[in-house]
Amino acid sequence: MAARPKLHYPNGRGRMESVRWVLAAAGVEFDEEFLETKEQLHKLQDGNHLLFQQVPMVEIDGMKLVQTRSILHYIADKHNLFGKDLKERTLIDMYVEGTLDLLELLIMHPFLKPDDQQKEVVNMAQKAIIRYFPVFEKILRSHGQNFLVGNQLSLADVILLQTILALEEKIPNILSAFPFLQEYTVKLSNIPTIKRFLEPGSKKKPPPDEIYVRTVYNIFRP
Numbered sequence: 444m445a446a447r448p449k450l451h452y453p454n455g456r457g458r459m460e461s462v463r464w465v466l467a468a469a470g471v472e473f474d475e476e477f478l479e480t481k482e483q484l485h486k487l488q489d490g491n492h493l494l495f496q497q498v499p500m501v502e503i504d505g506m507k508l509v510q511t512r513s514i515l516h517y518i519a520d521k522h523n524l525f526g527k528d529l530k531e532r533t534l535i536d537m538y539v540e541g542t543l544d545l546l547e548l549l550i551m552h553p554f555l556k557p558d559d560q561q562k563e564v565v566n567m568a569q570k571a572i573i574r575y576f577p578v579f580e581k582i583l584r585s586h587g588q589n590f591l592v593g594n595q596l597s598l599a600d601v602i603l604l605q606t607i608l609a610l611e612e613k614i615p616n617i618l619s620a621f622p623f624l625q626e627y628t629v630k631l632s633n634i635p636t637i638k639r640f641l642e643p644g645s646k647k648k649p650p651p652d653e654i655y656v657r658t659v660y661n662i663f664r665p
Contacts, residue, residue, distance in 0.1 A: 447472050448466060448474070449473065449475070450474070450476070451476050451487065451492075453655065453658050453662060454475075454477040454648070455648050455659070457499075457659070458499050460647075461546070461601075461605060462499060462514050464601050464647075465518050465519060466518060467640035468524065469518065469519075469521075469522035469636070470522075471518075471522065475646065478498065479658060479662075480662065484498070484663070492507050495509060495510070497509060497510075501514050503517070512540075512543070515598060515602075516598075519535075519597070524596060525597065531592050531593050535591070535597045535598055535599040538579075542599070545575050546606045546609070549567065549609050552567070553656050554656060564613050564614065567614075568614050568617060571610055576617075576618070576621050576624060579603060579624060579627075580624050583627055604637070607624070608628070
């Protein structure tokens, strides 16, 4: 029996949360080894476990994978979440890249100065409503299917749902002008593997708090 994937990252969302999402959506059980000190990071670095000296790092199938997008691609491809041909794969990749640009704003938000955090919420809302959500609303409206690509769950759906739900934590009515995305979000949230991940007690991480921010600073600050 193959070993379960092991995730190496601080105990919080950050760039590892997308990896947790896609593993959960694929129905894959995984273990986590949380980084809590700078010494733990140095141990991984000194042991040549981190190709570019950075986390996230995922041990899977005898490999130590780094770089978030590469990890996501590998898991999605392995578990049939990356389309059936080159065209679908490219569409999925394009949608994921766009969504990750928006998600990155959410990842960095807790590390802003308090005075800048509310301004950034306004900025995120504007970008989501003007630049990103209209694209996905149009895609769903145009093909009338339940998913973004090929009418089956893909990495693009998982990352978009993650981003929408994280934005709704800060801006509850952010989908008010997007009826197709509202319906899409409800349907995806009720897929059994995703529904389990959204329930209390799962490995889905809560919104970042001061403890998480302080831990990250202590680990990664020079």
